[in-house]
Amino acid sequence: MVPKSPISVSKSPILIFHFGGTGPKKNLPPGPRKLPFIGNLHLFVGSNPPHYTLTDLAKKYGALMHLKLGEVDSIIVSSPETAKQFLKTHDIVFSSRPSLLVSEISCYGNTDIAFAPYGEYWRQLRKICTLELLSNRRVQSFRPIREEEVSGLCKWIARQEGSPINLTEKLGMINNDIIARAAFGNKTDEKARFITIVKECIKFTTVFDMSDVYPSIKIFRAISMSKRKMEKLHHESDRIIGNIIEDRKRANAARQKHEDLLDVLLKIQATGQLELPLTTDNIKAVLVELFGAGTETSTVIVDWVMVELLKNPTVLRKAQDEVRNVFDGKHCVDETYIDELNYIKLVIKETLRIHPPTPLIPRITREHCEINGYDIPAKTWVVVNTWPIGRDPKYWEDAEIFKPERFLEKSVDFRGSSFDYIPFGAGRRICPGISFGLANVELPLAMLLYHFDWILPDGINPEDLEMTEVFGATARRKHDLYVVPIVRRPLL
Numbered sequence: 001m002v003p004k005s006p007i008s009v010s011k012s013p014i015l016i017f018h019f020g021g022t023g024p025k026k027n028l029p030p031g032p033r034k035l036p037f038i039g040n041l042h043l044f045v046g047s048n049p050p051h052y053t054l055t056d057l058a059k060k061y062g063a064l065m066h067l068k069l070g071e072v073d074s075i076i077v078s079s080p081e082t083a084k085q086f087l088k089t090h091d092i093v094f095s096s097r098p099s100l101l102v103s104e105i106s107c108y109g110n111t112d113i114a115f116a117p118y119g120e121y122w123r124q125l126r127k128i129c130t131l132e133l134l135s136n137r138r139v140q141s142f143r144p145i146r147e148e149e150v151s152g153l154c155k156w157i158a159r160q161e162g163s164p165i166n167l168t169e170k171l172g173m174i175n176n177d178i179i180a181r182a183a184f185g186n187k188t189d190e191k192a193r194f195i196t197i198v199k200e201c202i203k204f205t206t207v208f209d210m211s212d213v214y215p216s217i218k219i220f221r222a223i224s225m226s227k228r229k230m231e232k233l234h235h236e237s238d239r240i241i242g243n244i245i246e247d248r249k250r251a252n253a254a255r256q257k258h259e260d261l262l263d264v265l266l267k268i269q270a271t272g273q274l275e276l277p278l279t280t281d282n283i284k285a286v287l288v289e290l291f292g293a294g295t296e297t298s299t300v301i302v303d304w305v306m307v308e309l310l311k312n313p314t315v316l317r318k319a320q321d322e323v324r325n326v327f328d329g330k331h332c333v334d335e336t337y338i339d340e341l342n343y344i345k346l347v348i349k350e351t352l353r354i355h356p357p358t359p360l361i362p363r364i365t366r367e368h369c370e371i372n373g374y375d376i377p378a379k380t381w382v383v384v385n386t387w388p389i390g391r392d393p394k395y396w397e398d399a400e401i402f403k404p405e406r407f408l409e410k411s412v413d414f415r416g417s418s419f420d421y422i423p424f425g426a427g428r429r430i431c432p433g434i435s436f437g438l439a440n441v442e443l444p445l446a447m448l449l450y451h452f453d454w455i456l457p458d459g460i461n462p463e464d465l466e467m468t469e470v471f472g473a474t475a476r477r478k479h480d481l482y483v484v485p486i487v488r489r490p491l492l
């Protein structure tokens with residue numbers, strides 16, 4: 001699961017007067033005035049996504065800001081310079097994650113990769129992830145799955161020619177299918193149900209539980225409604241995934257087929273050469289994570305790219321010219337020539353700058369640290385807000401304008417070395433799924449732009465397309481994208 005930031009507030013914070021303790025005075029970064037008991041929680045009530053609220057607050061209090069969320073001290077990081085301090089200079093101090101109720105329940109006591117505390121267990125899983133599960137070689141091995149699923153989608157779209165379709169929904173469905181097949185080999189109703197449950201669990205990550213921000217008040221955890229709902233969902237997903245694993249263990253001897261992620265994890269478990277043996281619950285936690293992280297992020301990017309292209313017809317035309325030049329005369333659009341789509345890669349980069357799918361990166365301080373002369377105490381939550389970072393006018397000219405060409409002059413990559421551009425985070429905990437995620441973005445885009453022209457349904461002008469975001473599992477567009485496809489290059 002892409003780690004979600006705990007910054008968002010449940011709709012009805014319970015107000016109980018509470019006296020905080022006193023200790024030696026710390027020189028904390030500036031921040032808004034704190035109210036008794038709730039601190040700054042009230043600032044997050046309402047419909048504004050938290051990354052917008054935090055961006056506005058940072059304009060007033062600075063790129064290094066202190067908030068009090070209930071009992072929890074939190075530091076919000078909102079500029080490339082400060083992000084570099086946290087994610088590079090002092091990365092080791094900030095390389096753990098806060099533990100949240102939702103991650104504890106749905107990720108088997110934080111034994112997934114994203115929420116595992118920094119330490120030997122996390123290092124081992126991370127190694128398995130980068131070398132085995134999400135390596136370039138593995139991502140390449142899923143190429144036939146991507147090609148088959150995206151072709152299927154385009155065939156369906158071609159049959160709807162001239163009528164409005166909900167593209168957002170369809171993109172979500174094929175991404176689910178790609179991840180399901182990569183993880184488990186095939187699609188079944190049970191696996192579809194598993195994906196639905198993971199998505200329901202992710203919804204809980206968008207609203208933190210009162211027990212997360214009042215850890216000392218144990219009753220909050222005992223009476224939490226979210227806890228009960230999450231436990232019910234977890235129970236069901238655990239049963240499904242347990243059955244899948246058992247079936248696989250039984251069938252494995254007879255299987256000759258393409259290796260999927262479950263096979264890889266079971267193989268690693270069976271070799272028993274790990275310092276910390278992998279339990280079946282650990283495998284379940286990793287699989288839940290890969291679904292959580294892999295499905296919505298790529299969908300949201302393709303969706304935003306399509307919206308930006310519809311709003312910017314010159315960019316759309318250029319992207320379509322490129323993909324048609326590359327693939328005309330080839331027998332189909334597949335991944336063989338995908339690396340020749342240089343302009344489309346710029347379009348994706350620009351989309352990630354202006355619409356980072358997971359704008360809030362949560363970390364926690366492992367020990368006391370001093371940054372820019374301010375104290376950052378141990379166990380403080382740190383949230384890096386990449387939304388204002390990608391739009392910082394000091395680093396980005398015409399920052400609010402969608403201009404893929406900017407990346408021709410400015411050579412930055414998203415591998416965490418340019419701190420003005422960190423849609424995948426940076427440092428030790430940078431996203432290990434970059435190649436997998438982008439592969440699930442590039443092919444669908446290439447095919448959608450090659451085969452079809454796109455127009456908005458009657459009565460909608462590109463200027464009418466609302467760009468407001470909502471904060472859910474990802475920062476996606478508030479409304480689904482409805483578009484009318486016109487076939488330009490028929491599918492063979």
Ligand code: HEM
Binds near residue numbers: 002003114429
């Ligand atoms: C394509 C769009 C994606 C975006 C924008 C994205 C973004 C992020 C971000 C911002 C983080 C936090 C990094 C940090 O703390 O510095 C993260 C972590 C993570 N992502 Fe992604 N992600 C994407 C796709 C994926 C995919 C496809 C997978 C796997 C299937 C994945 C797996 C993970 C994992 C396991 C972590 C936790 C890493 C750790 O804590 O060590 N992500 N991602």
